[in-house]
Amino acid sequence: MITLLVNVVGLALVCLIIWWFWINKSHVATIKIDNLIEIRVKDGVYQPSNIEAKINHPITLRFTRDDASPCAETVIFQSLNISKQLSLHEPVDLSLNIKKAGEYEFTCQMGMYRGKLTVK
Numbered sequence: 001m002i003t004l005l006v007n008v009v010g011l012a013l014v015c016l017i018i019w020w021f022w023i024n025k026s027h028v029a030t031i032k033i034d035n036l037i038e039i040r041v042k043d044g045v046y047q048p049s050n051i052e053a054k055i056n057h058p059i060t061l062r063f064t065r066d067d068a069s070p071c072a073e074t075v076i077f078q079s080l081n082i083s084k085q086l087s088l089h090e091p092v093d094l095s096l097n098i099k100k101a102g103e104y105e106f107t108c109q110m111g112m113y114r115g116k117l118t119v120k
């Protein structure tokens with residue numbers, strides 16, 4: 001009986017964690033940008049992490065890294081073949097003009113920090 005209870009509680013916890021980290025995150029507000037957006041890199045997240053921009057439109061993502069962990073040092077847009085070094089507490093601009101609609105993920109080297117640029 002105790003075993004069953006432990007299993008049920010454990011399963012509920014696993015579901016909660018999955019919901020919190022994966023499903024819940026997809027509901028993070030999307031910020032629409034016209035030209036410039038400041039993105040803070042801190043405490044394991046990009047903030048904001050859900051960004052929407054227009055197709056064929058020049059935009060600048062200004063990353064400021066306030067996280068000393070070496071993992072936060074590089075931001076990578078894998079599908080665009082872009083990687084950018086972020087020095088501590090110094091804004092780094094990344095200018096883009098994306099010609100193809102889609103979702104472009106950006107991450108740190110190990111994929112722990114995650115963000116998404118949606119182009120439509």
Ligand SMILES: [Cu+2]
Nearest residue numbers: 071108110112
């Ligand atoms: Cu990382």
